[in-house]
Amino acid sequence: MPRTQAPAAIVLVSNGPGELSTWVRPLVEHLHQQLPLRPRSPGSPWSLELVLVPCPNATGVEHRVAAEWQTFERIVPARRFWGLLLRPWRYGPWPSQGLVVFLGGDQFWTVLLSARLGYRHLTYAEWVARWPQWNDRIAAMGPAAATRLPSRLRQRCTVVGDLMADLSASARSTTPLPPGEWVALLPGSKRAKLQVGVPFLLETADRLAALRPGCRFLLPVAPTTSPAELLAYGSAVNPLQRHYGSGEPRLDEGVPPRLLTPAGTAIELVVAHPAHGPLSQCDLALTTVGANTAELGALGVPMIVLVPTQHLQVMQAWDGALGLVARLPLLRWLLGLALTAWRMRHRGFLAWPNIAAGRAVVPERVGVITPAQIAAEAADWLAQPERLAGMRDDLRSLRGQPGAVSALADLVVELLPPASPV
Numbered sequence: 001m002p003r004t005q006a007p008a009a010i011v012l013v014s015n016g017p018g019e020l021s022t023w024v025r026p027l028v029e030h031l032h033q034q035l036p037l038r039p040r041s042p043g044s045p046w047s048l049e050l051v052l053v054p055c056p057n058a059t060g061v062e063h064r065v066a067a068e069w070q071t072f073e074r075i076v077p078a079r080r081f082w083g084l085l086l087r088p089w090r091y092g093p094w095p096s097q098g099l100v101v102f103l104g105g106d107q108f109w110t111v112l113l114s115a116r117l118g119y120r121h122l123t124y125a126e127w128v129a130r131w132p133q134w135n136d137r138i139a140a141m142g143p144a145a146a147t148r149l150p151s152r153l154r155q156r157c158t159v160v161g162d163l164m165a166d167l168s169a170s171a172r173s174t175t176p177l178p179p180g181e182w183v184a185l186l187p188g189s190k191r192a193k194l195q196v197g198v199p200f201l202l203e204t205a206d207r208l209a210a211l212r213p214g215c216r217f218l219l220p221v222a223p224t225t226s227p228a229e230l231l232a233y234g235s236a237v238n239p240l241q242r243h244y245g246s247g248e249p250r251l252d253e254g255v256p257p258r259l260l261t262p263a264g265t266a267i268e269l270v271v272a273h274p275a276h277g278p279l280s281q282c283d284l285a286l287t288t289v290g291a292n293t294a295e296l297g298a299l300g301v302p303m304i305v306l307v308p309t310q311h312l313q314v315m316q317a318w319d320g321a322l323g324l325v326a327r328l329p330l331l332r333w334l335l336g337l338a339l340t341a342w343r344m345r346h347r348g349f350l351a352w353p354n355i356a357a358g359r360a361v362v363p364e365r366v367g368v369i370t371p372a373q374i375a376a377e378a379a380d381w382l383a384q385p386e387r388l389a390g391m392r393d394d395l396r397s398l399r400g401q402p403g404a405v406s407a408l409a410d411l412v413v414e415l416l417p418p419a420s421p422v
Helices: 015-032 062-069 078-086 107-115 142-146 153-158 167-170 192-213 227-233 276-280 291-299 310-313 320-325 332-345 352-357 371-382 385-398 404-415
Strands: 008-014 047-050 074-076 098-102 120-127 137-140 158-161 183-186 217-221 249-250 258-260 266-270 284-287 303-308 364-367
Touching: 008 015, 008 107, 015 062, 015 404, 047 062, 047 078, 062 074, 062 249, 062 332, 062 352, 074 078, 074 385, 078 107, 098 107, 098 332, 098 404, 107 120, 137 142, 137 153, 137 352, 142 158, 153 158, 158 291, 158 352, 167 404, 183 192, 183 291, 183 371, 192 217, 192 227, 192 303, 192 371, 217 227, 227 249, 227 258, 276 291, 284 291, 284 385, 291 352, 291 385, 303 371, 352 385, 364 371, 371 385
Parallel strands: 008 047, 008 098, 047 074, 098 120, 120 137, 137 158, 183 217, 183 284, 217 266, 284 303, 303 364
Antiparallel strands: 249 258, 258 266
């Protein structure tokens, strides 16, 4: 008797820009290679959907970024997530069968969504699977996440590896950067970080260029922002710009586009996404905290992680319930200030490589730091290439072998509904 594939939806659930670029996008491309999925394969019984969940670390425009990929048949923005849970039919017909895949955010939201849609559930657990009793399968990053499961549930778990380990492999085939000593500047992707990070790093670049005239700079433009917005953050429109001495930059819209400071420092903007190829060739990166530290670590790029606390009133980009409270309109300034100050005093490691290793693999500079201090430290690192090589080796040792994306895609295919006789 002939068999036909039952209609089914693969629903990927994620939250912020880092997870979209490092987890979701590689898996999406692999799934489209492995299966005929709508919208790229019209008429296929399988569709690929994206649901974004509420998250304080998101920018609110992740759905627009994902739409540019042209890989999803349906994208539900985070602001509509609760409406989706209450009345999913408002967002179009849903197949009776499917699979929800957790790839960022709060794991409980995917549990709720899979239950509401009646779909199976797969969680990618970087550190811990929080609701294993409600997961059909668990894809663990490593043995640590697997061993934290109750013994009766461990048969549901497969160690697939670190999804970011595949980044370094994908970055190898790229156009070489021009010769020089390249420093990457990563001011962040959200307003709170960009407001501080852009003027801070522009002055740092000026000072570092004076210390090491051969230095060249690149700045990957996050998909949630634009060169014009970066220019605005470096101008007097940003009230924090007056605290820094680089002056207002101008935008050279050539190919590639560049930010040019009044001192003559040129900062090449990388507008293609993802920017893993150019980043992987940099000698050093100056970066804010966040998913970018994980990306740099996966690419083996030495870094100095910066958290300038002199502008606590705008550094409210924390996660969790307290971060949400700090954003309440009437309490935002006072609680945001108190929360961030408390986090700074009682912090552990902030950068992904340090959290993963449980030790200081990369330097974290937290406090009332200045561009002059960071430029001097960066110049010191660049003057000692053997120290940079040691940091690069340490970063590479924290990542496993490539292949996690393929292994996770195999689990997705395995959990799809089987073909039925007709």
